[in-house]
Structures are given as C-alpha cells and as structure tokens.
Amino acid sequence: MSRDLEPLSPYARSLSDFFAGDEAATLVVHSSLGEHDELPVAVFFRGEEDFFPFEVAALELCRGRVLDGGAGTGVHALALQQRGLKVRAIDVLPEATEIMRRRGVHDVSCGDIFELQGGRFDTVLLLLNGIGPVGTLRNLRRFFECAGRLLAPGGQVLVDSAEAEMAEPLAGDRWEWPPPTREAYAGEAWIRLEYDGALGSPFRELYLDAETLAMQARRHGWLCELAFTDEARGYLARLRPAA
Numbered sequence: 001m002s003r004d005l006e007p008l009s010p011y012a013r014s015l016s017d018f019f020a021g022d023e024a025a026t027l028v029v030h031s032s033l034g035e036h037d038e039l040p041v042a043v044f045f046r047g048e049e050d051f052f053p054f055e056v057a058a059l060e061l062c063r064g065r066v067l068d069g070g071a072g073t074g075v076h077a078l079a080l081q082q083r084g085l086k087v088r089a090i091d092v093l094p095e096a097t098e099i100m101r102r103r104g105v106h107d108v109s110c111g112d113i114f115e116l117q118g119g120r121f122d123t124v125l126l127l128l129n130g131i132g133p134v135g136t137l138r139n140l141r142r143f144f145e146c147a148g149r150l151l152a153p154g155g156q157v158l159v160d161s162a163e164a165e166m167a168e169p170l171a172g173d174r175w176e177w178p179p180p181t182r183e184a185y186a187g188e189a190w191i192r193l194e195y196d197g198a199l200g201s202p203f204r205e206l207y208l209d210a211e212t213l214a215m216q217a218r219r220h221g222w223l224c225e226l227a228f229t230d231e232a233r234g235y236l237a238r239l240r241p242a243a
Helices: 006-019 041-045 053-061 075-082 094-103 137-150 210-219
Strands: 026-031 036-040 066-069 087-091 108-110 121-126 151-162 188-195 203-206 222-229 234-241
Touching (some): 006 026, 006 041, 006 188, 036 041, 053 075, 053 234, 066 075, 075 087, 087 094, 094 108, 137 151, 137 210, 210 222, 210 234
Parallel strands (some): 066 121, 087 108, 121 151
Antiparallel strands (some): 026 036, 026 188, 151 234, 188 203
C-alpha cells in the first residue's frame, strides 16, 4: 500500500507554498467519481476549533501511545500532544514531515506507515479518509495484517471513510480514467491532483461504506465498531483484533 510520491507532488508543493505564506493556495481534486473540487490548502493547517465532528470524536477515543498515520501537516498530532498523549507522526512526503517538525510535532518519521518497523502502539489513527491509501478491496487483507503488527495488545485502529457517491461529470470534462473492471467495487476511485496548473498522474483512493468495512473486518478476524456516523454516510470506525 505504499504510495508513489509523483502523483502526490501537487499536494506536496501546495503544502510548501501555503506554509511559506501563500494563504490563497488551492488544490484541485479530480475524481473518477465525477467530483472535481477546489480545496483550500488552509484546511490542512486548521486548529482544533475547526475540526470536523468525526475528528473530534476520534481524538476523544485516542489513548496510550498513538501512531498518527498519513499525518500531513500534523494537525491531529499537535492536538493530541496538547492533550498530553505521546504521539508518533508519520507521512510519506518529505515536505509534510518537514512542516510537522517546524510546527512543533515532537516525534516525526518520513515513510509509509505500513512499512514501519519496530514500535507497538495503543492507538493507530488514520483520518481524512484514512482508509483511502488502501486503494482497493483486495488490499484490505494487507491493511489488516499490517495494522495488527503495529498494535500493542488491546490496541485499536481509528479510521474514517464514507460511501462513494457518483456525481454527474462536468460538461467538457477532459480527464480520462482507466476503465473500471467488471468486478470493481464502486468506491475504488481514481484521483488526480492539480496545483498551479500542474496535474499529477492518477492514483487509487478507496471510499469504503461502513457495511463493507464491517464485513471485511469480520472476514479478517477483526471487530468493527462505528464510533461516529453522519447524514452523508460518513463514519469513524474503531477496529480491534478479535483474538
């Protein structure tokens, strides 16, 4: 589930520009689900007062030693540090990890969470469609295997996602996507990021409905508890090994 950094380069450059003072920096997210959204980069630098309800719920559930996976600019790690928790933040982007260090995150690693060696955590925190980097349903087996290696006895994974919803393609949409296979799950989306006129190459992003996550968790020997849901079929799940 490690990600190629090239498709993420527009995101990395947008973070660096905003941190350097360009408060108008905007990332464009093109999706095979039909959505093409302009995303102010400021959302990745929010304070806790601007967190979404599912983020607040996740922070309340964190305990013990926490691993913040895909930590970005460290917004969740900083909030947990302020609560007195010991947090290790990890992200694949060197630009993000440098920003985290400069913002005051104490324990920062650059790399893929699922290739992390050593360390056992009471909470693994994966937020802002934290299931997304898994990419496809097929990769969920490796997700559960890797998560199990990261957890201390009695540990938990807190992860959010939402059911995929198709939108009407924009008129004149010029983005081309790999055709879906016959057996593809609807939430196995393709994403392309655009920043300052530069377009990254497509990468997979999984949007997983809560019922499918619960079924997959049982199949792989995990317990799945929904800790938060919203009207848009978004949710926060608490995952624990069944044994």
